[in-house]
Amino acid sequence: MKIQAKHNYYVYILTNKAKTVLYVGVTNDLKQRLSFHNNPEPFSKAFTAKYKVKYLIYYEHYSNIETAIDRENQIKKYRREKKEALINKFNPTWRFLNDEV
Numbered sequence: 001m002k003i004q005a006k007h008n009y010y011v012y013i014l015t016n017k018a019k020t021v022l023y024v025g026v027t028n029d030l031k032q033r034l035s036f037h038n039n040p041e042p043f044s045k046a047f048t049a050k051y052k053v054k055y056l057i058y059y060e061h062y063s064n065i066e067t068a069i070d071r072e073n074q075i076k077k078y079r080r081e082k083k084e085a086l087i088n089k090f091n092p093t094w095r096f097l098n099d100e101v
Contacts, residue, residue, distance in 0.1 A: 006063060007028070007063050007064070007065070008028060008029075008061065008062075008063065009026060009027070009028050009061070009062045009063070009064070009065050009067075009068035010026065010027055010028075010030040010033075010059050010060065010061055010062070010068070011024070011025070011026050011059065011060045011062070011068055011071045011072045011075065012024070012025055012026070012027065012030060012033070012056060012058060012059040012060075013056075013057055013058035013059070013075070013083065013086075013087060014037060014048065014053045014054060014055055014056055014057065015053060015055050015057050015094070016051055016052045016053050016054075016055065017052065017055065019055075019057075019094055021051045021053050022053075022080065022083055023047065023048055023051075023053045024072055024075045024076045024083075025072065026068050026069055026071075026072040028065070030056075030059060030101050031101050034054070034056055034098050034101065037053065037054040038054045038098070054098075055096040055098060056096060056097040056098050056101065057087055057091055057094050057095075057096065057097060058086060058087045058090050058091055058097075059097070059101070
């Protein structure tokens, strides 16, 4: 009998302090990715660095990377209103969840 290792993948949504920008991403280490977003390379031209998008407001957990990537791509295609509905169901007050992961 073959034992399969448990894998962790996360689809997540970040915002800026004013909650005006939304960023959707996927990672296998949510805590490490948040650290990266909160400490971008100096002079970074990355979208998240440029718009100071570093506050976690939504995430989903998956054990299969293909499923997580498919979900990320699905959410990225959503209009803002649909993304907001997703966030509101999961995190109605849009509190920053960075310290909870």
